[in-house]
Amino acid sequence: xxxxxxxxxxxxxxxxxxxxxxxxxxxxxxxxxxxxxxxxxxxxxxxxxxxxxxxxxxxxxxxxxxxxxxxxxxxxxxxxxxxxxxxxxxxxxxxxxxxxxxxxxxxxxxxxxxxxxxxxxxxxxxxxxxxxxxxxxxxxxxxxxxxxxxxxxxxxxxxxxxxxxxxxxxxxxxxxxxxxxxxxxxxxxxxxxxxxxxxxxxxxxxxxxxxxxxxxxxxxxxxxxxxxxxxxxxxxxxxxxxxxxxxxxxxxxxxxxxxxxxxxxxxxxxxxxxxxxxxxxxxxxxxxxxxxxxxxxxxxxxxxxxxxxxxxxxxxxxxxxxxxxxxxxxxxxxxxxxxxxxxxxxxxxxxxxxxxxxxxxxxxxxxxxxxxxxxxxxxxxxxxxxxxxxxxxxxxxxxxxxxxxxxxxx
Amino acid sequence: xxxxxxxxxxxxxxxxxxxxxxxxxxxxxxxxxxxxxxxxxxxxxxxxxxxxxxxxxxxxxxxxxxxxxxxxxxxxxxxxxxxxxxxxxxxxxxxxxxxxxxxxxxxxxxxxxxxxxxxxxxxxx
Ligand SMILES: Cc1ncc(COP(=O)(O)O)c(C=O)c1O
Ligand code: FES
Numbered sequence: 001x002x003x004x005x006x007x008x009x010x011x012x013x014x015x016x017x018x019x020x021x022x023x024x025x026x027x028x029x030x031x032x033x034x035x036x037x038x039x040x041x042x043x044x045x046x047x048x049x050x051x052x053x054x055x056x057x058x059x060x061x062x063x064x065x066x067x068x069x070x071x072x073x074x075x076x077x078x079x080x081x082x083x084x085x086x087x088x089x090x091x092x093x094x095x096x097x098x099x100x101x102x103x104x105x106x107x108x109x110x111x112x113x114x115x116x117x118x119x120x121x122x123x124x125x126x127x128x129x130x131x132x133x134x135x136x137x138x139x140x141x142x143x144x145x146x147x148x149x150x151x152x153x154x155x156x157x158x159x160x161x162x163x164x165x166x167x168x169x170x171x172x173x174x175x176x177x178x179x180x181x182x183x184x185x186x187x188x189x190x191x192x193x194x195x196x197x198x199x200x201x202x203x204x205x206x207x208x209x210x211x212x213x214x215x216x217x218x219x220x221x222x223x224x225x226x227x228x229x230x231x232x233x234x235x236x237x238x239x240x241x242x243x244x245x246x247x248x249x250x251x252x253x254x255x256x257x258x259x260x261x262x263x264x265x266x267x268x269x270x271x272x273x274x275x276x277x278x279x280x281x282x283x284x285x286x287x288x289x290x291x292x293x294x295x296x297x298x299x300x301x302x303x304x305x306x307x308x309x310x311x312x313x314x315x316x317x318x319x320x321x322x323x324x325x326x327x328x329x330x331x332x333x334x335x336x337x338x339x340x341x342x343x344x345x346x347x348x349x350x351x352x353x354x355x356x357x358x359x360x361x362x363x364x365x366x367x368x369x370x371x372x373x374x375x376x377x378x379x380x381x382x383x384x385x386x387x388x389x390x391x392x393x394x395x396x397x398x399x400x401x402x403x404x405x406x407x408x409x410x
Numbered sequence: 411x412x413x414x415x416x417x418x419x420x421x422x423x424x425x426x427x428x429x430x431x432x433x434x435x436x437x438x439x440x441x442x443x444x445x446x447x448x449x450x451x452x453x454x455x456x457x458x459x460x461x462x463x464x465x466x467x468x469x470x471x472x473x474x475x476x477x478x479x480x481x482x483x484x485x486x487x488x489x490x491x492x493x494x495x496x497x498x499x500x501x502x503x504x505x506x507x508x509x510x511x512x513x514x515x516x517x518x519x520x521x522x523x524x525x526x527x528x529x530x531x532x533x534x535x
Pocket of ligand 2: 469
């Protein structure tokens with residue numbers, strides 16, 4: 001147990017209680033069991049797993065056990081798991097590592113238009129280096145078009161990288177089908193499961209997955225730690241160079257406390273997957289019902305059914321997302337938006353526009369992503385607070401006024 | 411990320427709403443992110459006696475709209491035209507760099523409103 005000192009739970013928890021956190025797709029609060037394990041490891045197990053004496057052995061055991069837990073969560077073997085600094089590094093390693101490692105076969109990669117930037121920017125980097133990338137489009141629900149995927153495969157295609165669930169809409173991709181297609185054509189298949197790892201059942205063999213990215217902080221684990229599953233026999237090049245850790249694929253002294261945190265978070269996720277998932281799904285449906293009943297001119301973004309159980313992406317017409325976020329933050333409610341005004345690039349979400357949403361509709365989008373600590377009371381509070389915020393922003397909106405005038409005329 | 415003043419103007423926007431019998435209106439859109447602002451002015455003897463706005467946009471866009479209506483009131487047209495986006499941003503205790511373009515919307519709307527007034531009056535700009 002880790003009490004007292006710098007690891008003691010902060011006093012301000014009570015203050016934070018008044019906040020309602022609905023942005024679990026961005027990151028999640030650290031589970032207290034995980035925090036205890038990580039703190040204990042930070043204090044006691046400082047050894048370097050590469051060393052031969054007792055401290056090293058202890059640390060090595062922790063890394064070994066965590067690897068076992070992570071592997072078993074996806075039906076993989078321990079040796080097929082590599083620890084990384086998170087989802088971004090895993091995605092980089094998979095996409096670029098496979099591309100560099102299979103140049104003798106070809107220089108063509110297939111991905112989709114709705115991937116996380118960690119994959120998209122890795123693809124862009126490859127394009128600058130002379131690789132070719134095909135970005136498969138999605139339908140209006142944000143599901144990758146399998147017909148287009150089939151058409152995109154060429155003799156020189158080395159990799160298909162398509163995510164499991166999209167972080168903005170929660171839409172779940174037909175990963176099993178994609179895996180089957182990839183296997184038939186002899187193409188390596190990578191999937192970013194950062195949003196589904198520990199939330200949705202995954203089996204790398206049943207789904208024909210060759211590489212898989214995961215991250216601890218979306219799973220009530222610590223930030224800066226993740227994993228990459230690499231099927232035995234898959235060829236890829238390492239991107240960084242150094243010692244012999246992680247089969248030289250990912251050198252550098254192990255982040256043992258992080259690895260412990262990932263393992264513990266994965267263990268808890270496996271234990272709670274079904275019950276926790278159902279609870280979150282009910283809360284999300286309660287929120288959606290409440291929004292539908294109380295606010296007009298809205299639109300659900302993403303697949304109506306085949307969607308991650310915690311995610312609800314809704315557009316509120318005639319208003320802009322950042323102002324909604326600020327208005328909700330005043331009530332203690334934390335959510336995200338795909339509005340151009342919330343991005344540093346001043347472009348609306350590439351995911352929403354890829355689904356064919358107009359920039360105006362993307363502008364007014366809010367993403368609610370729930371977690372297992374949310375309560376009915378919190379959701380009910382949001383249901384009564386949100387209409388007021390939307391109404392206030394609409395009262396300022398020239399678009400809404402025009403709309404009302406037009407309605408008055410007809 | 412926003413100053414207290416920005417948040418104050420966002421929470422309690424001054425002079426928000428449509429002006430029925432205005433003397434000039436500036437309707438501008440933000441080419442960067444697609445937001446829209448409308449600024450209305452009432453003018454007596456070349457002095458701006460009242461100003462109102464409606465805005466579809468981010469927190470900074472709403473705050474700068476609100477602030478510009480405050481700044482122009484009581485000013486002559488000449489003085490009002492000297493108000494730049496930097497003036498508006500400064501009056502709000504600054505804006506994050508990525509949000510400076512939102513204050514340009516306020517300046518553009520003001521210029522457009524004065525131009526509209528002058529056009530209606532048949533005065534050259
Ligand atoms: C789908 C997806 N992939 C990758 C990442 C990046 O993961 P990390 O923050 O661990 O680098 C995220 C998190 O934002 C994500 O949602
Ligand atoms: S108006 Fe869009 S970012 Fe400010």
